[in-house]
Amino acid sequence: MKTDKQSPQILNDFLAYLYTVKGKSQKTAHEYYLDLRMFFRFIKQQRGLADDIPFDEIPITDIDIEFIRTITLSDAYAFLMYTAQDRLKHNNSDHSDVGLLSTSRARKVSALRSFFKYLTDKAHLLSHNPIQNLEYPSVRRSLPKYLTVDESIALLESVDGPYKERDYCILMLFLNCGLRVSELCGLNVSDIKENQIRVLGKGNKERMLYLNEACVDAINAYLPHRVEPNKDSDSAGALFVSRQKNRIRKTTVEHLVKKYIAQAGLDPSKFSAHKLRHTAATLMYKNGVDIRTLQDVLGHENVNTTMIYTHINDANMKDAASKNPLSSYKHKKKSSEDDE
Known part of the structure; x- marks a missing residue:
């Protein structure tokens, strides 16, 4: 798998681990890269480290383990909030995209959890995982369409x-x-x-x-x-x-x-x-x-x-059950005269 010169080495190492050890596809590894790049850009923007730089142009090559050690669970939740609200407004999306957004946020959670677990349990660069309690957003699943x-x-x-x-x-x-x-x-x-x-x-x-x-x-x-x-x-x-x-x-x-x-x-x-x-x-x-x-x-x-x-x-x-011809039948009460 090719590494990205615009990506920090610590992230490239993680992507190589995903591909060679975990057996993830290049497509999955690339999606994780995009999610983590967005996360790091968001953190730098929040901390005033990318003033006057358009969000999609914020560089992340300077991200290292010392920077990552400052990240907290609150940062992760703030990022998810950003993807749900600010990014939605930025893309001029409507409420019909809510289902897609929750699915996208679930993948971002997966990317973050995998990255920090790798740094903690595999690379041993972190003594503890700051986002191990990060929860997945609920995703509304629609029933799949199929042919009879x-x-x-x-x-x-x-x-x-x-x-x-x-x-x-x-x-x-x-x-x-x-x-x-x-x-x-x-x-x-x-x-x-x-x-x-x-x-x-x-x-x-x-x-x-x-x-x-x-x-x-x-x-x-x-x-x-x-x-x-x-x-x-x-x-x-x-x-x-x-x-x-x-x-x-x-x-x-x-x-x-x-x-x-x-x-x-x-x-x-x-x-x-x-x-x-x-x-x-x-x-x-x-x-x-x-x-x-x-x-x-x-x-x-x-x-x-x-x-x-x-x-x-x-x-x-x-x-x-609803198509049974008796499904809408309502019982008619007998009158007192009928009882006589």
Whole structure:
């Protein structure tokens, strides 16, 4: 992972630890970097160390362990307050962004907690962790959108064109295995072992998924039509190949999914490649797959992430109760004459 010359060495060391030891993706490490850079800029601004400098231009190369030792839990909470209020006004956002902001603040808390835990427990540069009691903000989770069985079948039946075998196989793996888009793009032919497939998930964590009959048939139908990829290090061996003979890209997959969603008569503004992952998880859970097994299938590190699918069933049960034709019936009291 590349280091940033505009970043202090202590932060670069932490990012390298995240990537090489903790196995975090470059994307996650970069997001943590942006969050911590904002935090340090905020602290310098609050302490009058960056007067007359626009916030986004405040340098942080001078941040060292002595400066970090002065940071308190109150500083962290003040920063979270800033991201919730001042930053909101700065971006001219409205109240519809509150859900996104709480999610963003939760990630900033995660970045701060990880950084200070690293300094305390791993680098041993701090004798105590000043923000170990920093709490995560509550995040309102909305129920994930998903396709019904009939909508999923309509989607599969909408596939056509010169790459129909490839595209059908992609949709089938999404709907049956619950893969992330990045995981599907990263698949190699060598990852297929009879009725199993090796998936490289977040943090470079591997998991083996069983392939049902529909997936095996789709793969077997696709392989004879697979475009022979270029022999470069990234594309060689790729399972899904573009017409340019390169490993298929996320943008290509997202585009083709949107195309077939529209062709199936569904709303492409409501459904995406990621929603197919939700569809697979929902259909599995609703048909008896227990939550721990579903966690393993989806590659969730924390079962709390998987628990959202239990709420889908609750919502469906509530909806079923309200749709009963007797749901609005009100008992009519008998009059005294009826009793005679």
